Amino acid sequence: MSLWRSRRVGSYLALVAGTTVAATLLYNYGMATWENDPQPLYRSLEVVFQTFTTTGYGEDAPWSTPQMNFLMIGLQLTGIGLILTGVDIFAVPWLRSALATTAPTTASDLEDHVIVCEYSPRGEAFIEELESRGQDYVVVESDEETALELHETDRRVIHGDSESTDVLEEAGIERARAVVADAADDTNASIVLSAREANAEVRIVTLVEDQRLGEYHRIAGADKVLSPRQLLGESFAHRVPTAVTTAVDEGIEIGNDLELVELSIAEGSDLCGRTADAVGLRDRFGVDGIGAWFNGDFESPIPPDRDLETGTRLLVAGEPDRIDELRAEAASTVHPFAAQSVVIAGYGEAGAAAGNALAATNTRVTVLDSDDKDGVDIVGDARDPETIAEAGIDDASAVIVTLDDDTSAIFTTLVVRDLNPSVDIVVRANDTENVQKLYRAGADYVQSLATVSGRMLASTVLEDEEVLAVDRQIDVVRLPAGELAGQTIVGADVRSRTGCTVLAIVRDDETITEFDPSEFVFEAGDEVVIAGTDESVRSFETLFLD
Known part of the structure; x- marks a missing residue:
């Protein structure tokens, strides 16, 4: 019983006793x-x-x-009041407790499942991937309220301490295929030790915020340690034009003669202001337009009558030399070969990784953080216009925002865009749901930490899935063909039903990039390389892999 409940019951009993004594004397x-x-x-x-x-x-x-009659009327009313008060203090809490929904504490019916220790936005993206694949899982959540919310939204969850071997055994760790630890770095190490004690053979994957602590996860017994913040920071650095590189996509190699590339339409380029149909990606350049981002929204296929404005990003696939021709025409964010100035707001794991990557160039990097620590040039609040101005926003060619709070990141983006309308703003979103808010605030490129983490986990835990681009806004993944066997791409209506584009087929370890979508028939054992948003890839998995 809580202290508040104890005091309430004590006060009620004192009231009953005092009222009874007074009424007895008065009567x-x-x-x-x-x-x-x-x-x-x-x-x-x-x-x-x-x-x-x-x-x-x-x-x-x-x-x-x-x-005496008036006295008795008063005593009757007092008695009714005491009864109703007693019901509220004793009966109502008991009924609530008896009828309340509680999160389960065991998952005895699961087998060959994945155990996710502690719930987070990063884990949410992974859970959605597991559900789309029909892969059984259970979340072990120590917070009772969070566990109940997950249970009420039909997530498979048990309430308990994920560091406890007893709780992990209740989660069925002896029958599990993998354990994913997604808590604080020190807690993850404890989870690994408990999981290894409960099942010496189970595969254990951890997420680490501070890459330096990853080694201790391995010492504890983790099979794989993932650092999405580090990867995202390095990816952001590659998005920034420098004096020796340009902010063009390095490309995802699908086969020996096929690349998937993101590139931007630069102001003043030959493609800027023209419609997709007038550009003629296939007829003029010999590449396939997979889709395009317009103001942060991905559209696939590219609407033929849609104007390609400055900042529009195209996702295209083709032979490397044909891609290079398109790059030249798009003049995709190529800047003069002079030293560039970049401001990094937020110097955690991702910010430090971006700074280290940019250190290999002659880019002038100014680091802004709220804490005074090694590597920080300006100490202050990134949301403060004066602090941003002190960091050199007027002369900056790009700003990388890697703050731990999305609300602060959104406000910082608004401030930066107001102070320098032409600067490139690259932002990390911690939660996927805030990506579009950041684009509306003025960001040029946004990537979600939750999305990157989910892709890394899916590629690591699911043996038949290989994510080829974990740090891109588009999901490129290699999957079994599944129920496509015996069908053609056109016959299965893959693109309109899922939103995915089939880039290549893998058959007998050979990657086939040239095929007729209406004639090529899938066979059992084939694999497909598809590109699409995370939602469209999950649709493909639901339709063809369940």
Whole structure:
């Protein structure tokens, strides 16, 4: 019982006792004075109890004087009030407890499942991937309220301490295929030790915020340690134009003669302001337009009548030399070969990784953080316009925002865009749901930490899935063909049903990039390389892999 409940019950019992004593004395006085019928106190106490409990009045009723009748009316009302108060204090909490929904504490029916220790936005993206694949899982959540919320939204969850071997055994660790630790770095190490004790053979994957601590996860027994913040920071650095590189996509190699590339339409380029149909990606350049981002929204296929404005990003696939021709025409964010100035707001794991990657160039990097630590040039709040101005926003060619709080990142983006309308803003979103807010605030490129983490986990835990681009806004993944066997791409209507584009087919370890979508028939054992948003890839998995 909580301290508040204890005090409430104590106060109620004191009220009942005090009211009973006062009523007994008053009734005894009334019978002696008004009714001229003196009686012992114990008899007056009996009458008071009869009145409070509404069981009757005994031999004293009726009373002849108005004073006693009014007194008895008061005692009756007092008794009803005490009863109702008692119901609220004792009966209502008991009923709530008896009828309340509680999160389970065991998952005895699962087998060959994945155990996710602690729930987070990073784990949410992974859970959605597991559900789309029909892969059983259970979340072990130590916070009772969070566990209940997950249970009520039909997530498979048990409530308990994920560092406890007993709880992990209740989660079925002896039958599990993998354990994913997604808590704080020190907690993850404890989870690994417990999991290894409970099942020496289970595969254990951890997520680490501070890459330096990853080695201790391995010492504890982790099979794989993932550092999405480090990867995301390095990826952001590659998005920034420098004096020796340009901010063009390095490309995802699908086969020997096929690349998937993201590139931007630069202001003043030959493609800027023209419609997708007029550009003629296939006829003029010999590449396939997979889709395009317009103001942060991905559209696939590219609407033929849509204007390609400055900043529009194309996702295209083709032979490397044909891609190079398109790059030249798009002049995709190529900057003069002069030293560039970049501001990094937020110097955690991702910010430090971006700074280290940019250190290999002659880029002038200014680091802004709220804490005074090694590597920080300006100490202050990134949301403060004066602090941003002190960091050199007027002369900056790009700003990388890697703050731990999305609300702060959104406000910082608004401030930066107001102070320098032409600067490139690259932002990390911690939660996927805030990506579009950041684009509306003025960001040029946003990537979600949750999305990157989910892809890394899926590629590591699911043996038949290989994510080829974990740090891109588009998901490129190699999957079994599944129920596509015996069908063609056109016959299965893959693109319109899922939103995915089939880039290549892998058959007998050979990657086939040239095929007729209406003639090529899939065979059992084939694999497909598809590109699409995370949602469209999950649609493909649901339709063809369940």
